[in-house]
Amino acid sequence: MSVAQERATGPAALQRRGRFRPGDAVLYVVTCASALTGVVLLGLIIHEVLSQAWPAIEKFGLGFLTTQAWGDNGNTLFGARSFIFGTVVTSLGALLLATPISLAIALFLSELAPRWLRSVVAPLVELLAAIPSVVLGLWGILVLGPFITGTLGPAIHGSLGWVPIFSTEPTVGSNMFAAILILTIMIIPIVSSICRELFVGVPAELKDGALALGSTRWEVIRGVVFPYARAGIAAALILGLGRALGEAIAVTQVIGNRVAINTSLFDPGDTLASRIAGQYQGADTALQVASLVYLAVILLVFSLIANLAAQLIVRRVAGRHQV
Amino acid sequence: MSTNAPTADLFRSERMRRRRIVNRLVEGAATVAALLAVAVLVIVVSSVVRSGWGAINVDFFTKTPAIYTGFGPRPASGISSAIIGTLIIIGIALVMALPVGVMTAIYLNELAPRRLAGVLTLAFDVLNGIPAIVLGIFVFVFVVVGHGQAAWKASFALAILMVPMIARSTQEVLALVPASMREASLALGAAKWRTTLSVVLPQAVGGIVTGATLATARAAGETAPLLFTSALYSDSVSYDPRQPIASIPMFIFTSAEQADPVLHEQAWGAAAVLIGIILIASLIARWFADRSVRRLKGER
Amino acid sequence: MKAFVTRRKRPLAVLSVLTVAIATAVAISVGGAQARSSADELKGAGATFPAPLIAAWQQKYEAAKGVKISYNPIGSGGGISAITNKAVDFGASDAPMTPDQFNSCGGCVELPWALSATSVMYNLPGLPNNLHITGPILAGIYLGQIKKWDDAKIKAVNKGVDLPSLNITPVYRSDSSGTSFNYTTYLNTVSRQWKSQIGRGTTVNWPAGVGARGSSGVSGVISRTPGALGYADIAYALKNHLKFFSVQNRAKKFARPGLAGIQAAAQADRKFNPQSNELSIVNPPGSKRFARAYPICTYTYVILRIQSDKANLLKPFVTWALTSGQQYGRPLIFQPIPKYVVTRGKATLKKVHS
Numbered sequence: 018m019s020v021a022q023e024r025a026t027g028p029a030a031l032q033r034r035g036r037f038r039p040g041d042a043v044l045y046v047v048t049c050a051s052a053l054t055g056v057v058l059l060g061l062i063i064h065e066v067l068s069q070a071w072p073a074i075e076k077f078g079l080g081f082l083t084t085q086a087w088g089d090n091g092n093t094l095f096g097a098r099s100f101i102f103g104t105v106v107t108s109l110g111a112l113l114l115a116t117p118i119s120l121a122i123a124l125f126l127s128e129l130a131p132r133w134l135r136s137v138v139a140p141l142v143e144l145l146a147a148i149p150s151v152v153l154g155l156w157g158i159l160v161l162g163p164f165i166t167g168t169l170g171p172a173i174h175g176s177l178g179w180v181p182i183f184s185t186e187p188t189v190g191s192n193m194f195a196a197i198l199i200l201t202i203m204i205i206p207i208v209s210s211i212c213r214e215l216f217v218g219v220p221a222e223l224k225d226g227a228l229a230l231g232s233t234r235w236e237v238i239r240g241v242v243f244p245y246a247r248a249g250i251a252a253a254l255i256l257g258l259g260r261a262l263g264e265a266i267a268v269t270q271v272i273g274n275r276v277a278i279n280t281s282l283f284d285p286g287d288t289l290a291s292r293i294a295g296q297y298q299g300a301d302t303a304l305q306v307a308s309l310v311y312l313a314v315i316l317l318v319f320s321l322i323a324n325l326a327a328q329l330i331v332r333r334v335a336g337r338h339q340v
Numbered sequence: 341m342s343t344n345a346p347t348a349d350l351f352r353s354e355r356m357r358r359r360r361i362v363n364r365l366v367e368g369a370a371t372v373a374a375l376l377a378v379a380v381l382v383i384v385v386s387s388v389v390r391s392g393w394g395a396i397n398v399d400f401f402t403k404t405p406a407i408y409t410g411f412g413p414r415p416a417s418g419i420s421s422a423i424i425g426t427l428i429i430i431g432i433a434l435v436m437a438l439p440v441g442v443m444t445a446i447y448l449n450e451l452a453p454r455r456l457a458g459v460l461t462l463a464f465d466v467l468n469g470i471p472a473i474v475l476g477i478f479v480f481v482f483v484v485v486g487h488g489q490a491a492w493k494a495s496f497a498l499a500i501l502m503v504p505m506i507a508r509s510t511q512e513v514l515a516l517v518p519a520s521m522r523e524a525s526l527a528l529g530a531a532k533w534r535t536t537l538s539v540v541l542p543q544a545v546g547g548i549v550t551g552a553t554l555a556t557a558r559a560a561g562e563t564a565p566l567l568f569t570s571a572l573y574s575d576s577v578s579y580d581p582r583q584p585i586a587s588i589p590m591f592i593f594t595s596a597e598q599a600d601p602v603l604h605e606q607a608w609g610a611a612a613v614l615i616g617i618i619l620i621a622s623l624i625a626r627w628f629a630d631r632s633v634r635r636l637k638g639e640r
Numbered sequence: 641m642k643a644f645v646t647r648r649k650r651p652l653a654v655l656s657v658l659t660v661a662i663a664t665a666v667a668i669s670v671g672g673a674q675a676r677s678s679a680d681e682l683k684g685a686g687a688t689f690p691a692p693l694i695a696a697w698q699q700k701y702e703a704a705k706g707v708k709i710s711y712n713p714i715g716s717g718g719g720i721s722a723i724t725n726k727a728v729d730f731g732a733s734d735a736p737m738t739p740d741q742f743n744s745c746g747g748c749v750e751l752p753w754a755l756s757a758t759s760v761m762y763n764l765p766g767l768p769n770n771l772h773i774t775g776p777i778l779a780g781i782y783l784g785q786i787k788k789w790d791d792a793k794i795k796a797v798n799k800g801v802d803l804p805s806l807n808i809t810p811v812y813r814s815d816s817s818g819t820s821f822n823y824t825t826y827l828n829t830v831s832r833q834w835k836s837q838i839g840r841g842t843t844v845n846w847p848a849g850v851g852a853r854g855s856s857g858v859s860g861v862i863s864r865t866p867g868a869l870g871y872a873d874i875a876y877a878l879k880n881h882l883k884f885f886s887v888q889n890r891a892k893k894f895a896r897p898g899l900a901g902i903q904a905a906a907q908a909d910r911k912f913n914p915q916s917n918e919l920s921i922v923n924p925p926g927s928k929r930f931a932r933a934y935p936i937c938t939y940t941y942v943i944l945r946i947q948s949d950k951a952n953l954l955k956p957f958v959t960w961a962l963t964s965g966q967q968y969g970r971p972l973i974f975q976p977i978p979k980y981v982v983t984r985g986k987a988t989l990k991k992v993h994s
Contacts, residue, residue, distance in 0.1 A: 038532070038533070040531050040532075040533040040534065041531055041532045043533065044446075044451070044532065044533035044537075045447075045451055047443055048443040048444065048446045048447035048450075048451060049447050049451070049452075051439070051440045051441075051443035051444040051447060052443075052447040052448055052452065052460050053460070054440060054444070054503070055444065055460060055463040055464040055467050055503070055504070055507075056460065056463045058467060058500060059463055059466060059467055061478070061482070062470065062474070062475070065478050065481045065482055066474065066478055066481070068481075069477070069481045087843065087845055088841060088844055088845055089839075089844070089845045090839070091839060091841055092841050092842070118373045118376065118377065121369055121370040121372075121373030121374065122370070122373050122374045124370045125370040125371055125373065125374040126374065129367050129370050129371065130371075130374070138374055138378055140626075141377075141381055142374070142377050142378070142381070144381055144385075144619070144622070145377060145380065145384075147557060147561075147615070147618050147619065147622055148381075148384060148385075148561075148615065148618075149560070149561025149562070149563070149611075149615075149618070150561065150562075150563065151561065151563045151589045151592045151593050151611075152384075152388065152561070152592065152611040152614065152615065153384070154593070154596060155592055155596040155607055155608070156384050156387055156388070158596050158597065158860075159387075159391070159596070159604060159608075160383075160387050162864065163864065166865070186807065188807045188865065188867060188868075189809045189850050189861065189864075189868065190864060190865070191850050191852075191861065192850075202380055202384075206377075209377070233359050233363035234363055234366075234367065235362055235366040235367070236359065236363070238366075256469070262471070263469075263470075263472065263473065263474070264471070265471065265473040265564050266473075266563045266564055266589075266593065270593075270596060273850040273851060274814035274850070274851030274852070275846070275849070275851055276846070277847075285849075285850040285851070287851075290471060290473050293473055293477070294473055294564060294567060295814050295815060295851075295853060296814070296815060296816065296843075297477070297480075297567065297568065298567065298571060298714045298715070298717075298718045298721075298815070299714060299715040299716070299717030299718035299721065299815040299817070299842075300717060300816060301716075301717035301718075301720040301724075301741060301842065302740065302741070303744065305816075305843070306721075310477060310481075313473070313474050313477050316471060316473070316474060317470070317471075320469060320470060320471055320474075321466065321469075321470075323469070324465070324466050324470075325466060327469075328466065332458075332462075407695035407698065407711075408695070409695045409696050409875070409879070409972060410692065410875065410878060410879030410880075410972075411879075411971050485725065486725065486726075488726060488727045489727055571712070571714070572683065572714075572722060572727055572728060573710075573712070574681060574683060574708070574710030575710055576681075576708065597852065597853055597854065597856065597857040598854075598857070598859070598860055599856055599859035599860040599863045599876075599880040599882075600856070600879075600880070
């Protein structure tokens with residue numbers, strides 16, 4: 018053996034390899050610290066937001082959730098009821114509209130479209146996700162709003178005016194309906210891209226088996242793809258819901274900023290995130306600031322629940338399909 | 341054997357026809373939905389381009405926003421301060437987020453015990469889902485209250501937004517690096533840290549760039565954190581990150597709700613610039629992603 | 641083997657170049673920041689009401705004295721909180737600060753520096769400007785009780801005008817607004833129901849209508865919505881070519897929000913609030929002296945910290961604004977403030993030091 022080989026593989030070298038390397042320790046510490054920032058930040062965020070909201074939590078307690086007021090009694094009474102209502106209605110409404118469209122898009126891009134069309138349409142749908150929310154809000158104010166008051170609203174109100182949610186005539190472009198449409202546009206790319214990956218991941222044998230038994234494409238989808246991807250679709254929808262819950266900027270631009278619970282979607286309203294965005298800059302009393310952060314606490318609870326639910330579903334599905 | 345010929349009738353039977361009609365309907369509906377999404381995109385982007393085109397000229401990129409009282413000649417104005425501000429804020433955010441994201445991914449993928457990695461990954465995924473407005477409030481309470489707004493504080497908020505995305509993208513590409521490479525390097529006597537930095541990381545650069553540009557594209561369009569950290573800015577061009585500076589999303593946000601049609605046009609123009617930046621970043625990300633995945637999968 | 645190594649090194653090279661470039665840019669920016677001082681700049685934030693006048697001041701003052709003024713119109717509440725948080729050198733608000741706010745501010749003074757009117761604007765295509773309206777009708781509209789333009793009450797004060805059967809959309813300020821404070825103070829004086837049910841403030845619980853941010857936001861919604869009605873400084877109505885009402889004052893005359901109407905109303909209060917220097921001139925009495933008075937006028941105030949590093953720039957600026965600056969307000973319908981207000985302002989300004 019040459020001297021070099023002796024040095025590389027002899028007993029001294031073996032001892033060297035087992036020795037502790039300071040570089041390893043540095044790498045370990047530095048990267049571990051980075052990784053811990055996630056948990057640390059999460060804890061910090063929850064702590065800071067809670068402590069800033071504390072004066073309002075102390076003063077109003079859980080009654081805040083059922084009070085419908087904002088700045089009443091000489092700027093001393095605040096309540097979140099109308100905003101919780103607005104958040105729930107706009108997010109669920111957007112989810113309702115976005116679910117069939119997103120699933121259809123995902124099916125189109127994974128099963129039904131020819132390859133050339135797929136490579137054209139897929140990047141375009143992803144591009145929809147890249148449009149910043151403030152630009153969508155700008156479009157909502159200047160294009161969608163007038164469209165709703167001029168064409169879409171009267172058409173819907175005229176034909177479906179007997180339905181409570183369309184019972185008033187949209188006189189102004191800022192209303193809940195506009196917010197729902199904008200949120201739908203935001204949710205669709207997220208849900209459809211996740212669902213598309215899910216559908217692509219369905220094992221070919223299962224689909225082929227169904228086809229061999231004489232199913233039509235739709236029956237394959239309904240009988241094989243959807244059940245297989247069921248949990249993943251649920252997770253995708255919940256993630257989309259989480260996005261809609263937290264959207265502040267585009268919503269505050271188009272929703273009309275009203276503290277009210279109205280049955281008609283053509284009336285203005287407000288959501289938790291939108292009220293925070295609209296009022297935080299100008300909050301001039303400590304109680305108002307604390308109440309706004311209390312809204313943020315409620316919003317945080319909602320989005321944490323939605324997020325954790327989606328993550329747990331994803332992990333459970335990943336574990337199951339690892340076989 | 342019966343006199344019926346089931347095979348021929350089976351194809352033309354009533355039930356089969358109905359099933360095929362349903363199939364056609366669903367396929368049609370799916371196509372319509374996809375085209376609807378594309379149509380919405382086309383409508384929004386064409387609105388931006390059509391309405392913003394008039395605002396885009398040399399002044400737009402070289403002059404700062406000017407306040408117009410409504411009387412007298414309108415001064416020439418543009419969004420130069422906003423463009424520079426956005427570049428500075430995003431740049432600092434990237435400098436803050438990239439190392440943290442990459443090192444987090446290294447830890448979670450290479451060094452951490454499995455259980456811990458799962459918990460920490462969950463924490464980052466949850467962090468990813470926190471609404472930007474709540475992040476804005478957090479940063480406001482954490483560093484702005486009592487100390488004033490600053491561009492670097494806006495970058496800090498955006499960095500919190502970017503780290504989970506960069507970490508996840510880096511993790512994915514690190515996982516693609518074959519174990520054999522790591523083992524070979526270790527077998528040759530290299531330390532773990534040497535292996536990671538000189539052997540594994542260079543392989544993952546494509547994925548890191550992808551994640552970084554995607555995160556940048558997302559952060560460039562976020563307005564909510566800016567409301568709390570860099571909203572009280574002056575109209576002149578400023579390079580000082582210790583002061584609040586203008587940014588394109590804030591410009592669009594404040595101009596959109598005004599009544600002045602010229603400001604609307606400038607808002608559309610600014611939106612076009614913003615979408616342009618995001619588009620370029622996404623294209624770069626996509627190109628790097630394709631390249632790195634191709635190399636890691638194809639060559640090995 | 642050699643090509644394999646070089647090809648692998650390329651993305652790393654790109655990444656390191658990028659990092660170096662970004663780091664350099666950051667270094668330049670931080671370094672450049674040292675060179676470029678903000679010593680000759682005053683930063684302000686607050687009410688949207690005086691924003692048109694402050695815009696004129698920005699141009700004229702920089703031309704005259706070389707000091708740059710920057711102003712962020714984020715609403716009166718925003719101005720109060722910005723000066724409280726020391727985020728700006730001066731704050732502006734149409735609403736006087738409350739004793740609690742003075743406590744939070746920790747050593748601030750407030751003084752009136754401009755005077756104008758809150759116009760009530762409307763969007764009725766084809767109809768003339770300066771239609772008539774009364775306080776009780778406005779209260780009824782904002783309470784959600786009067787819903788259509790051809791309501792009998794509106795018709796009664798606008799004889800001969802063909803009012804359409806259009807829905808009224810009242811627009812209010814969704815942010816913390818001194819103009820809201822002024823407007824709700826007025827509604828308090830003309831409607832007992834409003835006073836007991838809603839009250840006045842920078843933020844109130846508006847029972848009807850749609851919200852918008854800033855005076856510009858209100859103008860924006862009105863200009864886009866036929867049948868809409870809302871309140872903002874008269875300068876916004878003029879700037880955006882919106883029609884505005886002649887409002888009935890206590891002398892039963894329908895007054896326009898012009899310089900004459902504001903000047904008449906300004907005589908209604910000469911007693912300054914000791915802490916905030918507030919002068920409340922809303923809905924002046926019905927005597928002959930106030931026959932031309934427009935009932936929804938307001939002073940707007942500047943808020944300064946008693947101890948400020950920029951005192952040597954602030955004091956000249958505010959003095960200039962109180963004196964030479966007033967003339968630039970005329971075309972924007974800001975009535976020059978009376979002499980006794982200038983005197984009081986200068987006396988208050990003496991308290992500011994560095």
